[in-house]
Amino acid sequence: MSAATLIERALLIAFAAFMLSVPWSVPALINSFWVSVIAEILIWSLFAASVNLLFGYVGLLSFGQALYFGFGMYGVAIGINDLGLSFWPAFGLGIVASMAMALVTGVFAVRLTWHYFAIITVVFSLIFYFLALTNKWLTGGDDGISFTLPPTFSFGGTKYGLTDPTFQYFFILGVVALCFWLMHRLIGSPLGKAFLAIRDNDTRASLIGLNVYVLRLIAFVLAGFLAGVAGALFAFFGRYASASYMFYHVSGEAVVWAIVGGAGTLFGPLVGTSIFIVVREVVSSHWEHHSLIVGIVAILVVIFAPRGIVGLWRQWMAQLAERGDAAAIKSKLRTEP
């Protein structure tokens, strides 16, 4: 096993151990406020992962993922508030609503590519943003809908719900980790390979018999699923839903997070989201102009690490491995008589 794989494996284990210990270690090290910041990072990184699935693996740059995030949020909020659903059906409603929306819009959107695709996704999300703003009876407009959380599980008399911060953290961690694991499996599957083929050259992909349109539509619905889960989680996390989360700025931020972290890598969105949210939380308490730093970081990363931070890391690891190989070859040569 090479040094690079060892380092990466050790990092992964350390990361998993840290994530599992957050509810105890973080309050001890900093304060308990940061537990909820980390939970928020997890949710937003899932949202960035939905941009990454489309852009990094299928080559479609969507600027309208906030639409499906918003449908996830509203599915949960309307389900609980207006329809009186309990926890899991509301969660399901949010996910189904965003996937259905992704299917309906995707049928039109994936007929287009590149600039046109980017723009039609913004247009769709703007249409529904304005519709949500005007139809206050359903969505509450800019003020949004607040709701009280139903319990997640209830066994007889004992109830577990997200009102317990530790339970909430592990619930979010579990769902996000499950989604990332599913995405990992997807990338390794034949379907994932077909996505990569389309990303690299869609003409060639269609010539070897792949149905580019249907595959893009599948990817679009799957990305809608990821964004919908993120939206539903965020609704549970904030106990409300608002039209402002459907604005194109929200989609734009996710694009930036995904590309800065490293598009086309599993952990890129997580890295990008963490950097930006941590910077925001650290700086915004001291200085209100933290967006300035976000803007400068985005530009610097794009200029100096065009493949994102994870891309840069991989480059370093590849160099390390190469050096190791070179040393191995050298030592082998020396032993030969």
Place this chain on the structure above:
Amino acid sequence: MEKLLLLAMNGLIWGLIIALIALGLAIIFGLLDIINLAHGDFFMVGTVLAWATLQSTGNFWLAFIVAPLIGFILGALIQRMVIQPIHNAAALSIVATFGLSLILQESVRITFGPTPRRILPPIQGTVPLFGIDYEIYRLFAAAVAIVAIGGFFVFLHRTQLGTWMRAVRHDRDTAIAMGIPAKRVYVLTFGIGFALACVGGVVAAPITTVDFRGGVDILPFCFMAVIIGGLGNLPGTAAAAILLAFLEGVIQSAASPTVARISSLVLMSAVLLLRPQGLFKGFAR
């Protein structure tokens, strides 16, 4: 009826101003192949420069010289420092211009302040027009926009630099082989795009408010004009901007501004899906 006429006139004049801004976006889009998310903020910088000129010199008209000049220099600098290093890669340019948009907004918020301000129109008074009293300044704004758009097209078709810009857009490699300094053309194009948005900002400053978020609403509208007009079709872009704003004005006389915006967005999706080459393909080239 009077309300309809007033809103239609307002829409038409607003459309002329948007056309000016959208032309800047269209040349950056068409020539450099980047999606410029900071373009709305270029417009916003123009409104702020108008306000700053008025404050420091007491003369609004000076802004018509100062703002495009500063905009041109800023645009050229941004192209050299931010856009060129990323080799015009479209996906990266989206992130870079998003970052740029944040930087411009925050810089204005720091220096200018977070509260929106108003500029009084430098020409006061109204004039009777088709039975309504219409503000003279708005008519003047329309005239400025028409002159600027016309001037831009003359520049594009009658000067050496304009010809270079069209040549590089048409076929970059051949243009370079013919000895056209493509890199310099890119820098100048970005500068001119910024300058056009700034002129739009100065003209619009007395009509709208001066605010560091002033570009956020403008940006989708400019993109709509560029798409409906057809990517790279400059006369089409200008025509689409005027048409869209006029239609929104007319719809607003019967329904809310949001409904008007939704209808133009639906129109835009239809154009994208049915005529992705733009509405005016065949009319102009």
